Amino acid sequence: MEQHHIATATTESATRARTRRAILDAAVTVLSAHHGASLADVAEAAGVGRTTVHRYFAERSDLVAALGADVRERLQEATVRARVEDGPAPKALERLCLEYFELGDRLMLLFDVPQFLSWAGFEEETDSDRVLVRLIERGQAEGTVDTEADAEWLQNVLWSLLYAAWMQARDYGTPRHTALSSCLHTLRKALAAS
Amino acid sequence: MEQHHIATATTESATRARTRRAILDAAVTVLSAHHGASLADVAEAAGVGRTTVHRYFAERSDLVAALGADVRERLQEATVRARVEDGPAPKALERLCLEYFELGDRLMLLFDVPQFLSWAGFEEETDSDRVLVRLIERGQAEGTVDTEADAEWLQNVLWSLLYAAWMQARDYGTPRHTALSSCLHTLRKALAAS
């Protein structure tokens, strides 16, 4: 239990860690609902003073960058959980889709906030993106995925259908699981080998 | 040629009509590239003074409303051109998709700028939206369109795939016709009766 000086340069007090999370979570909610919301809005949603937000993220761009890093990490974890190497490609794609769907608002941000795709460490191609494309290509090689369409295009199709499912749930009030199963149904047909 | 007093309350000088169009067109380009661009940006892109923009559209919201009306009108025309009542539903859907694709940036705005869906005369359901849903339902009745999926969902699928095709062309540099044919290919499979 001799854990006196655990602190390294990158370690944070437990309280600080909690507040930081609160701010990041609130930022996801607020910004995904309305891009260009003010930092005051984020602060309020986080139940925190506006100055406190600035104490953790000096500039707005710092907050955005942190959000980017956060979603990136979760994307990575989701990709691992989906065990993309196991079994036939279509099944793996469905698992991946399911995991991604769970990320909800966080991924919406990735689409909606333009700064993310170019900014914040997303250098055009995320690791997860590459994994997804490779998975599709594996399916095409297996003959279980449509070979008439470009792998990159099919990747975009997957993202788009996910986005559509979220929209369906958010704006039309469709239950999440209903939207998800519609999404998977259509995705299965769209990716199927012709 | 006794056309002296053609002018009614709603008629515009030819010059004014041209500048108005220039501003609207520039606004589409600029705003679809970067939401929240300043009116100065729009003015510059239109090759026009910032004051002139305000002379035509007093407030920002007026410009947005005008853009909304514009895209709405074009959507209407595109729907007419597609002759949705003719022939089997899947074919009609493809024609519709093709017409919509031509609207390009203008429709991108409809997705990206949140103010449009609630604001600017879009009362939740556009006429064109209703036409689309009815067309899908007709296909389901004919047995030529997937009946396992909700018509509303399939409508969203169509929009999403269109959006994906645009993205593919804009961000990945895929030629427009290539993106379009990929889109149609996938859409055909996605909508097909199971």
Added chain:
DNA sequence: CGAAAATGGAACACGGATGTTCTAATACGG
């Protein structure tokens, strides 16, 4: 050509978001 229409540009007032600094109050952890 000459009057009316249309424009460009400068200048200004205004509001809202941002980022900074300070101080008093509060929560935390040993």
Added chain:
DNA sequence: CCGTATTAGAACATCCGTGTTCCATTTTCG
């Protein structure tokens, strides 16, 4: 419990987009 870490809130300077007004200049059109 007490000292320290953490916070809230007010106050302030600043920047940027917006919307308005005014005037000189250019363009259009009869």
